[in-house]
Amino acid sequence: MASNPSQATNKSPQYKQPKKFQVAPYLFIAPAMIYLAAVTLIPAIMALPISFSDWSALSPKMDFVGLDNYRRLFKDPTFKHSLIVMAKFFISVPIVMAVGLIIALLLNNEYKGMTVFRVIYYSPVITSTVAAAILFDWFFQPTFGLFNSILNAIGLPSIGWVSDAKTAVMSVIIFRVWKNAGAAMLIYLAGLKDVPQSLIEAADIDGANGWQKFRYITFPLLRPANMYLAITGVIGVFMIFQETYMLQGPLKSTYTVVNYIYEKGFMSSEMGYASAASFLLFIVILIVTLLQYRLLEVDND
Amino acid sequence: MRKVKFVSLLLCFTLLVVAFTGCGNKDQEGGDVTTGDKDVEQGETTDQSDEKETESKEEKEEETTITYWQHSSQARDDMMKALAFEFMEQNEDIKVKMEFIPESDYSTKLISSLATDSAPDIMQVQSGMVKRLVKSDSIQPLDESVLSATDIENEFVPATVDALNVDGKYYGLPTDVQTIVMYWNKKLVAEEGLDAENGPKTWDELLDWAKKLTKHEGDTMIQSGWGTKGYAPEVEAIIAQYGGEMVDDEGNFVFADDPNAVEAIKFMVDAYKEHKVYDLEFMKNWAGFRQEKVAIMLGHPAMFGNLKLTAPNVDLGIGLIPAKDDKHTTIVTSWAYVLSSKANAEAGTKFIEYLGSEDVEKRWTEQTGELPARKALLQDEELTEDPQLEILLSSLDDSYVGHLQLPSTYEIWKNGYERLILTDDPIEDILQDIQQELNSEIAKDLE
Missing domain, CATH: 3.40.190.10 (Periplasmic binding protein-like II)
Known part of the structure; x- marks a missing residue:
């Protein structure tokens, strides 16, 4: 067997050059790094010292209060309530993934016009959350809204949707699924393109049916896409705000941690306290993300 | 390949320059977004002679x-x-x-x-x-x-x-x-044989009208008589009319300990809870008023112009808010x-x-x-x-300042009032909770 000439030459000593500092790679990543540092990293780090102060944000004045904000946070029943409400939204992560996967499977073929459908299903992702939430607020109107009209048309009773504390979270989850399933679809479509056709053909020869091919070949090979969507989905739930701000249920039924932080920081003029809550949330997201990455690494191994 | 790399580097460099420029001193931007600047600049261009320009420059130096x-x-x-x-x-x-x-x-x-x-x-x-x-x-x-x-x-x-x-x-x-004034749909009111030109004059009359104007089909509300859901200035107005106190001389909230205030709030809560003249699950109250599904609303004078534009279909009646003991006392927010x-x-x-x-x-x-x-x-x-403008102006004749004008206090009231109308917790307990929460919030403003 002939050896690969390029491998042979690479191994030869004359190609071992001393490591030279290269500017270009750093320039390439600089815009993204500067942007991330300015809008994410530096504010996150700054939240730490602010969280030990009584800063109102109405003037630059602030006094050091030690761990008071954190002590108060752990005792505050409203903060606990916001955590519980936020936790309910984790159910939206697998639903978004499942809907995204189903759409991706339906659109993963080369029939004419498929691109149009892909654009249609992806369009909610690029729609403004606020504008879409206003529209859904109308759809959710209990008496004359679109959703209840559909339910009534098929003989089902009306639901209170966002106006009812019992169904408000479910309503926001429906909105989230509509809004985010397109993004999941796109990731799954990319994953599906990577499934080797030879494996599918081999399964066909072995007489596997459609479900078996999906269950034993396609789905296992979509594991990286699943992991990516699970991680970003979970982080998204921690940061859920716009949709719960726009589609507010009664009795704080859609009141999440970020709603709490916003209320304390911008309505109650307690930026120090809000920073403590933000920093705590930042730590939780960091831990969860690191754990998920660890799982991903184990999976790759 | 080299060419592509060069172009990419150039793009990256441009991005960096733009980013740093964006972080520059705002004062150097020339105030393009400020209307005043534009106006002043337009004025300056009319100066013709050098003398005038010199004077203008001197004046500009003294300008604030x-x-x-x-x-x-x-x-x-x-x-x-x-x-x-x-x-x-x-x-x-x-x-x-x-x-x-x-x-x-x-x-x-x-x-x-x-x-x-x-x-x-x-x-x-x-x-x-x-x-x-x-x-x-x-x-x-x-x-x-x-x-x-x-x-x-x-x-x-x-x-x-x-x-x-x-x-x-x-x-x-x-x-x-x-302030807070009252709006009603003359057509809906007249259909029930009520005085569509003058509207209800007392709170009891308003409640009576609202009950007559509220309609159900089975268990489903199809028309609301009065879209009441405890908007803070409305409740403050009725508290004032009942002789209740929202706050004491130091500015602390005391309504939950004031029998008159509690009675006034109970009246509003009962209209929703006992007499069922409105339901949050029916439709949004102002949207309902525009669609002629809500007959009476209390609201700000600003809604007058808004309704003329957004609900030309509604034959609009307008009047002072209902009175107790002939006092049409209302609340001012600004x-x-x-x-x-x-x-x-x-x-x-x-x-x-x-x-x-x-x-x-x-x-x-x-x-x-x-x-x-x-x-x-x-x-x-x-x-x-x-x-109609005369009615709106006269609402200021008997008025008090509102005490729930902070975004945070308004939110506390709104959430607390939802507990009053949507849960079976004792009203006195809920009011004490709201009062305590409000006092914690405003403690940072008081000495």
């Missing part, structure tokens, strides 16, 4: 620039641009730079500017914010040499300026003054023009005084429909020619 922010709406922005231009013509040594910010971003942007010590010289804030801003030394009192406290007390309706007075000093003048602690007090107060002058308030009322705050305008012949 004041920056002004307000939340944006087309009608208010146009009006304010014209007013600023007129003011600058009358006060050549003062230049006004204006910035109009979308309402949804206004609060966040204003707080960010206060936090970073870059607030404008004059800003619009909700009146309830004044005490908090005074305590944080973010604003300063109006210049007494330009506008004295005595003049303000003599010339303005007390309920419109009470929230702007801290320790005997006034920190601003009111704008966007609102925004205010306030002066930042770093502003030139004299120049800033002059501009605020101009915005609150009789002539300007009158034009403001005529063009935007907002209520004036000056006593003299309540009887103005031209304004009261319109019978």
Whole structure:
């Protein structure tokens, strides 16, 4: 067997050059790094010292209060309530993934016009959350809204949707699924393109049916896409705000941690306290993300 | 390949330059976004001779620039641009730079500017914010040499300026003054054989009408008689009429301990809970009023102009809010023009005084429909020619300042009231919870 000439030459000593500092790679990543540092990293780090102060944000004045904000946070029943409400939204992560996967499977073929459908299903992702939430607020109107009209048309009773504390979270989850399933679809479509056709053909020869091919070949090979969507989905739930701000249920039924932080920081003029809550949330997201990455690494191994 | 790499590097470099330029000093931007600048610049171009230009430069050196922010709406922005231009013509040594910010971003942007010590010289804030801003030394009192406290007390309706007075000093003048008045759909009211021209006169009558006007099909509401859900100024108004106290002399909330206040709140809660004249699961109350599915609403005078535009289908009845013992007492909420602690007090107060002058308030009322705050305008012949505007103006005759004018206190009230109408917890317990939460919130504003 002939050896690969390029491998042979690479191994030869004359190609071992001393490591030279290269500017270009750093320039390439600089815009993204500067942007991330300015809008994410530096504010996150700054939240730490602010969280030990009584800063109102109405003037630059602030006094050091030690761990008071954190002590108060752990005792505050409203903060606990916001955590519980936020936790309910984790159910939206697998639903978004499942809907995204189903759409991706339906659109993963080369029939004419498929691109149009892909654009249609992806369009909610690029729609403004606020504008879409206003529209859904109308759809959710209990008496004359679109959703209840559909339910009534098929003989089902009306639901209170966002106006009812019992169904408000479910309503926001429906909105989230509509809004985010397109993004999941796109990731799954990319994953599906990577499934080797030879494996599918081999399964066909072995007489596997459609479900078996999906269950034993396609789905296992979509594991990286699943992991990516699970991680970003979970982080998204921690940061859920716009949709719960726009589609507010009664009795704080859609009141999440970020709603709490916003209320304390911008309505109650307690930026120090809000920073403590933000920093705590930042730590939780960091831990969860690191754990998920660890799982991903184990999976790759 | 080299060419591609070069182009990529060039693009990256451009991005970096743009990013750093964006972080540059705002003062160097030339004030392109500021209407005042543009207006002044237009004025300057008319100067013809060199002599005049030299004089103009000298004047410019002595010129005081004041920056002004307000939340944006087309009608208010146009009006304010014209007013600023007129003011600058009358006060050549003062230049006004204006910035109009979308309402949804206004609060966040204003707080960010206060936090970073870059607030404008004059800003619009909700009146309830004044005490908090005074305590944080973010604003300063109006210049007494330009506008004295005595003049303000003599010339303005007390309920419109009470929230702007801290320790005997006034920190601003009111704008966007609102009371609570009553609107009804004449067609729906007439269908029930009720007096569609005059509307209900007492709270008991209002409740009676609302019950008659509320309709169900089976268990489903198909028409609401009165879209009541405890909007804070409405409840404060009925508390005042029942002789109840919202706050004590120190400013602490005491309504939950005041039997008259509790009785008034129970009346409102019972209208929803016992008499079921409205249901949150029916439809949004103002949307319902526009669609002729809600018969009676209490609301701000600003809704008058809004309804004329958005619900021309509704044959609109308008009147003072119902009375108890012949008192139609209502509640005033407003925004205010306030002066930042770093502003030139004299120049800033002059501009605020101009915005609150009789002539300007009158034009403001005529063009935007907002209520004036000056006593003299309540009887103005031209304004009261319109019978509907006359009703709106007369609502200020018997009025008190609202105590739930902070965004945070409003939220506490709203959430607490939802507990009152949607849960079976004892009303007294819920009111105590709301009171405690409100007192914790305002503790940071009190001495």
